[in-house]
Amino acid sequence: MLPLPPVLDRLDRNLDHSVERLFGLLRIKSISTDPAYASECRRAAEWLVADLTSIGFDASVRDTPGHPMVVAHHDGPTPDAPHVLFYGHYDVQPVDPLELWESDPFDPALKDIGAGRKIITGRGSSDDKGQLMLFVEACRAYKEVHGKLPCKVSILFEGEEESGSASLKPFLEANAAELKADFAMVCDTSMWDRETPALCIGLRGLVGEEITVHAADRDLHSGEFGGAAANPIRILAKVLADMHDETGRVTIPGFYEGVEETPSQILKSWEALGETAESFLGEVGLSIPSGEKGRSVLELTWARPTCEFNGITGGYTGKGFKTVIASQASAKVSCRLVHKQDPQKIREALRAFVRERIPADCSVEFDEHGGSPAIQLSYDAPFLTKAKTALSDEWGKPAVMIAMGGSIPIVGDFQNYLGMESLLAGFALVDDRIHSPNEKYDLSSFHKGQRSWARILDALTR
CATH class of the missing domain: 3.40.630.10 (Zn peptidases)
Known part of the structure; x- marks a missing residue:
C-alpha cells in the first residue's frame, strides 16, 4: 500500500x-x-x-x-x-x-x-x-x-x-x-x-417523441368550417391534457411499471440538504411544484419519472391574426425515466394512449427522438x-x-x-x-x- x-x-x-x-x-x-x-x-x-x-x-x-x-x-x-x-x-x-x-x-x-x-x-x-x-x-x-x-x-x-x-x-x-x-x-x-x-x-433516462395529428387535407376557414370540421390543435391539446391527473401523476397505462420508491434513508439525506420548493424554483421566478403532490423538489427531479411537453405548433403562428382551422398540429414530448422503466415499453404505451384519442376521420404519426434507460x-x-x-x-x-x-x-x-x-x-x-x-x-x-x-x-x- x-x-x-x-x-x-x-x-x-x-x-x-x-x-x-x-x-x-x-x-x-x-x-x-x-x-x-x-x-x-x-x-x-x-x-x-x-x-x-x-x-x-x-x-x-x-x-x-x-x-x-x-x-x-x-x-x-x-x-x-x-x-x-x-x-x-x-x-x-x-x-x-x-x-x-x-x-x-x-x-x-x-x-x-x-x-x-x-x-x-x-x-x-x-x-x-x-x-x-x-x-x-x-x-x-x-x-x-x-x-x-x-x-x-x-x-x-x-x-x-x-x-x-x-x-x-x-x-x-x-x-x-x-x-x-x-x-x-x-x-x-x-x-x-x-x-x-x-x-x-x-x-434519469429519456424517451423523446414528436406527435403530429392530421385532420383535413388543407387549412380551413374557421367561419365556414368551424364547429363541423375536426380541429387537430384542439384534439392534440386534449390528448396532452389527459396525460396527467389532478395530482400530477402521469395517466399513461403502465407508465409507472419498474418505478421503485427511493429508500427512506436516502430521502432523509436529501431533506438534510435544505433545498425547498421556494429556493429551487425561486431562481426561475416560480414557487409551486407542478409534479406529483407530496414529494420534495429533489425527489421530483432526481428520482421520479416525468412526461413533459417541450413544444407545440399548429395553424398560423405569425404576427397578426388569421382565422384558420389547421390541417395538422404537432407536439414534442419527452419522458424522463427512472429505475427500471423500459424506454421501448414507455414509447409504445405513449403511442397507444394517443391513438385511442384520435377521431376516426383523423390520423396521427410519430417521430422518434432517442431513448435510453x-x-x-x-x-x-x-x-x-x-x-x-x-x-x-x-x-x-x-x-x-x-x-x-x-x-x-x-x-x-x-x-x-x-x-x-x-x-x-x-x-x-x-x-x-x-x-x-x-x-x-x-x-x-x-x-x-x-x-x-x-x-x-x-x-x-x-
Missing part, C-alpha cells in the same frame, strides 16, 4: 505547474461540432497522449470516423490490484456569442474575484478539460512520489461528447475487451455546493462507500449522495457494452457557466479535486 500523505503534499506543491499544464490544454480550440476545428480536436488528443506518456502511461490516439479517442493504460503495483477505467472528454462547446465573453475564451487566465476566490477562465475550464486533468494530476503525483500507481488504471478521453458521441458506442463495442475494468469513474458531474462534495447515484447505482456498492469516505476526509464535510435529472449516456454505455457500473464524482459548481460565455472553474475545485482523486485511488486499495 502506497502512503497517501506525500502524494497530497506533492499535489499542493505542484499546483502552479498543474494550472499551467491545464492552460496549455485550454488554449487548444477543440470544438467538436464544427468541422473547421477538426485539426484542433486531433491536436488536443495528441497533447493528452504526450502528457500521459510523460508520466508512464501506454497512451495512443485512436482514430474513429469522427474525432479521435485517447486510450491509455498503466499497470498496478500487483497483478491482482483493482482496475479502474477513467472517462472524460477533451472536446468543448462553441463559444458563440463571442461578444459576451469578458476575455478570449481560448486565452485562459487565473483571476481573483474577491472573497478569497480565484477562478480559472476559458472554454473547457470546467466542462471537461479542467475536470479530466484533476485525475491526470493525481496520477502524476503518485508517479513522482512512489514511481507507481496504487491500482491499475485505464483512461478513455472522448472527442465528441459535445456533438452527440456518434463514434463512442461502436468504439466501445469494438474495444470492449481492452477497456473492461472493475468499474468506471466519470468526472463530468458537480459538487452539491462549494464546500460539499457529491457522488451521483442516479441518472435510467441509471441507478447500488446505494451500498463497496467502491461507492470507499469513495464517499475519501471525499468526506478531503472536504471536511460528509459527501452527499445525489441524483441528476438529466442523462449522461456514457454511463449506460459502460453498463451495456462493458458490463461495468460507474462512480460519478465531479467538482464543477453550478455557477461555472458551462456551455455559456465566461465559463470558469474555481481554483479551489481544481486543487481539492486533484487531492480528492488521489484519496479515492488510495481508498480503492484498502
